[in-house]
Amino acid sequence: xxxxxxxxxxxxxxxxxxxxxxxxxxxxxxxxxxxxxxxxxxxxxxxxxxxxxxxxxxxxxxxxxxxxxxxxxxxxxxxxxxxxxxxxxxxxxxxxxxxxxxxxxxxxxxxxx
Amino acid sequence: xxxxxxxxxxxxxxxxxxxxxxxxxxxxxxxxxxxxxxxxxxxxxxxxxxxxxxxxxxxxxxxxxxxxxxxxxxxxxxxxxxxxxxxxxxxxxxxxxxxxxxxxxxxxxxxxxxxxxxxxxxxxxxxxxxxxxxx
Amino acid sequence: xxxxxxxxxxxxxxxxxxxxxxxxxxxxxxxxxxxxxxxxxxxxxxxxxxxxxxxxxxxxxxxxxxxxxxxxxxxxxxxxxxxxxxxxxxxxxxxxxxxxxxxxxxxxxxxxxxxxxxxxxxxxxxxxxxxxxxxxxxxxxxxxxxxxxxxxxxxxxxxxxxxxxxxxxxxxxxxxxxxxxxxxxxxxxxxxxxxxxxxxxxxxxxxxxxxxxxxxxxxxxxxxxxxxxxxxxxxxxxxxxxxxxxxxxxxx
Numbered sequence: 001x002x003x004x005x006x007x008x009x010x011x012x013x014x015x016x017x018x019x020x021x022x023x024x025x026x027x028x029x030x031x032x033x034x035x036x037x038x039x040x041x042x043x044x045x046x047x048x049x050x051x052x053x054x055x056x057x058x059x060x061x062x063x064x065x066x067x068x069x070x071x072x073x074x075x076x077x078x079x080x081x082x083x084x085x086x087x088x089x090x091x092x093x094x095x096x097x098x099x100x101x102x103x104x105x106x107x108x109x110x111x112x113x
Numbered sequence: 114x115x116x117x118x119x120x121x122x123x124x125x126x127x128x129x130x131x132x133x134x135x136x137x138x139x140x141x142x143x144x145x146x147x148x149x150x151x152x153x154x155x156x157x158x159x160x161x162x163x164x165x166x167x168x169x170x171x172x173x174x175x176x177x178x179x180x181x182x183x184x185x186x187x188x189x190x191x192x193x194x195x196x197x198x199x200x201x202x203x204x205x206x207x208x209x210x211x212x213x214x215x216x217x218x219x220x221x222x223x224x225x226x227x228x229x230x231x232x233x234x235x236x237x238x239x240x241x242x243x244x245x246x247x248x
Numbered sequence: 249x250x251x252x253x254x255x256x257x258x259x260x261x262x263x264x265x266x267x268x269x270x271x272x273x274x275x276x277x278x279x280x281x282x283x284x285x286x287x288x289x290x291x292x293x294x295x296x297x298x299x300x301x302x303x304x305x306x307x308x309x310x311x312x313x314x315x316x317x318x319x320x321x322x323x324x325x326x327x328x329x330x331x332x333x334x335x336x337x338x339x340x341x342x343x344x345x346x347x348x349x350x351x352x353x354x355x356x357x358x359x360x361x362x363x364x365x366x367x368x369x370x371x372x373x374x375x376x377x378x379x380x381x382x383x384x385x386x387x388x389x390x391x392x393x394x395x396x397x398x399x400x401x402x403x404x405x406x407x408x409x410x411x412x413x414x415x416x417x418x419x420x421x422x423x424x425x426x427x428x429x430x431x432x433x434x435x436x437x438x439x440x441x442x443x444x445x446x447x448x449x450x451x452x453x454x455x456x457x458x459x460x461x462x463x464x465x466x467x468x469x470x471x472x473x474x475x476x477x478x479x480x481x482x483x484x485x486x487x488x489x490x491x492x493x494x495x496x497x498x499x500x
Contacts, residue, residue, distance in 0.1 A: 006460035007493035010486055018206075020153045021199035026236035028156050028195055030243055031163055032188030036180040043244060045172040051242060052167055061164065068157045075150035078463045083144065085129055087424055104157065111164055124356035124364050125271050125278060133419055136329065140419060143465045205464065209483035217397065 009074055009098070016071025019064050058112040065108040069101035146201050152194035159188070203228035264288040264339055265346035266297055268309065271357050279357065281348070282306075286339070294334040294347065295323050298361075311361035318473060321411030325361050326350040331416035331471045354415050354422040368412060371428055375436035380447030398443040405438035405481055407474040414468035414478050420461055428458040430468035430478030437481040440488075454489040462486075 034040040051057060077097040081087040130136070134144045166175035178184060207224035263285040271279040284305050286297040295313055302309050313323040316335045323334045328348050339347065355363035414430035421427045436453055439445045453459050462482045469479040 004454060004456055004460065006456055007454065007486075007490040010460065011490045011494065014209075014490075016153075017198070017202045020156075020195065021202045022232055022235045023239065024153060024156045024195040025192065025199050025232075026239045027160060027243075028188055028192050030240060032156070032159060032179065033185065033192055035176070036185050036188070040244065042172070042176050045167060045170070047246065048167045048172070048243075051246065052164065065157055065161065068153055072150040072154035072157075075147045076154070079144065079147040079150070082419065082423060082463065083134065085131070085423065104154075104161070108161060108164075111161065111168065124273070124358045126356045127278075129423065133423065137467075139467050139470065140465070143419075143463075143467075147463070205466075205483075208464075208480045209487045211484055217400065 009070070012067060012070035013074035014071075016067035016069070016074075020068045020071055023064060024068065062105065062108045062112055066101065066105035069104040070098065073097035073101040146197065149194040149198035149201075152191040153198060155187070156191050156195060159191070199232055203232060262288045264297070264342065264344070266301070267346050267348045268298070268301070268361070269348075269350040270309070270360050271351075272308075273359060279350070283346070288339055288345075290340055292339050294325075294327055294332070294337045294339055294349065297339050297347070298334065298349070309361075310359045319409060321409035324352055324411040324413045324416070326353055326416065331413040333411060333413065333473050336473060352412055352416040354418070354425065355412070363412075365412060367425060368410075368415065368429070368432070371432045372410070372435065375428075375432050375449055375452050376447060377432075377435045377439060379439060379442065379445050381444070382446045392444045394443055401443070402438050402441040405434050405441070405476055408435055408438070408476050409474055411473065413471040413473065414476075417467040417471035419465055419467070420463060424457075424461070426457045427461040428452075428455070430462075430482065431476075433459060433462075433485065434476050434478035434481040437485055440485070450489065450492065453485055454493070459485045459489060 030040065035042050052061075074097070077090075077093050080093060081090060086093065134140045162178075163175060166172050179188070204225050206228055207219075207221040210224070212219040212224065264287075266284045266286050267281045268284065269279045270276065270282045284301045286292075286300050289296070292300075293316075295316060298309070298311055299313075302311075311323070311325070311334075313335065314320040315322075318333055318336045321333070324331060325334050326332075326349070327334060327337055328342065331352060334349070339345075349361065351357045351361045351363045355365060355367070358364050408431055410431060412431065414434075415421045418427070418430055421429045433453065436449045439447065440449060459482050462479075464479060464483060466479045469477045472478065
């Protein structure tokens with residue numbers, strides 16, 4: 001039987017979709033909109049630092065980054081192919097998209113170590 | 114009896130419609146739903162920049178960058194996109210996960226309601242830890 | 249026939265303009281629209297309008313139809329850009345008109361409103377849409393009893409009439425005809441979820457051009473006149489196939 005990586009990519013996509021849905025809106029609301037607009041004060045750097053110092057938070061952050069990026073990569077791959085009719089370059093597009101997600105995960109891991 | 118293979122394939126096939134996504138409202142909403150992923154990726158990049166600033170001790174510089182008008186505009190878009198993603202993704206989840214209790218299917222609204230409640234709860238917990246935490 | 253004439257004469261002078269896509273191989277290089285004026289009768293479906301054209305105005309118009317009651321699935325066409333069963337779509341839905349009738353999108357046009365469905369028929373049989381039993385030769389009188397719960401598990405997917413509206417509504421299929429498509433996958437699920445079936449369709453479903461080609465636009469479900477919900481069938485099989493790939497020992 002022909003092996004296909006699609007089931008694994010879809011699981012990463014789905015997991016990323018759930019994680020992105022649950023976590024990203026509140027984070028971008030706080031750090032991207034409310035704090036820059038001055039509606040909410042920026043927390044003290046030490047407070048955020050203390051949050052990031054806990055190992056479980058660090059591991060969780062790397063997982064969240066990898067999953068969210070795989071989610072985005074999967075959708076960007078399929079949508080670009082459907083929008084621009086470039087499905088014949090699927091292998092290249094897939095390598096670029098998922099490669100970007102892996103690269104982002106490596107950056108996150110390096111930051112956290 | 115005539116076999117199917119004898120029927121000559123062919124007939125008229127129209128060219129690819131380059132603007133298929135504009136042909137119906139549903140297609141346009143679908144493409145917008147998929148394009149939220151670009152903002153999901155941006156949000157992750159933005160958060161990585163934040164983490165880098167916190168760990169590198171340059172939070173004030175990051176705050177100044179985040180307060181630039183174009184950055185705020187970008188993040189307002191990202192907020193709208195991630196919310197749209199959350200609503201659509203959590204609503205579609207029960208279509209893939211059929212939960213059976215006592216032989217019959219759990220209705221979709223129950224799963225969707227649970228998903229959205231979980232979204233609110235997680236958001237509240239995250240906001241609590243970011244803004245206050247256990248002092 | 250005389251009934252129709254009488255009714256048309258008496259009913260009204262109101263008409264509706266119908267723009268029909270014509271394609272005559274050897275004559276037309278590509279489809280062109282031809283306009284007809286059809287009596288706007290309150291109880292006429294689009295199919296009745298087409299039959300009026302064929303009987304009274306232009307006998308050369310070609311289209312498929314049979315049962316006129318939404319069961320046979322042969323009169324699917326694009327009506328004002330939407331895939332519809334023309335026997336279940338009323339002319340009066342379109343007010344003053346015009347109504348534009350085209351062949352189903354995504355299939356080669358053989359003539360006028362008739363499309364070539366061989367591709368679909370091959371796809372349909374590829375998913376083995378029948379009950380697969382192993383290791384038994386029961387007498388013809390044998391019964392396979394099912395509980396209401398077992399029936400409910402697949403009944404919705406068994407309502408498919410192969411009308412192909414879902415293929416026409418699916419941008420993935422229209423852009424790339426290699427995609428196995430909504431109805432074939434939903435019918436595979438109809439048998440996968442049947443307690444009497446012992447087959448396994450993982451080999452034809454777990455492919456890039458099969459369930460993994462679907463990006464969950466969801467329009468197959470909106471188009472389905474029988475409420476089969478192919479989009480759901482596909483997403484459910486994605487989960488099944490993904491879990492089976494990760495957990496090799498789980499069969500379903």
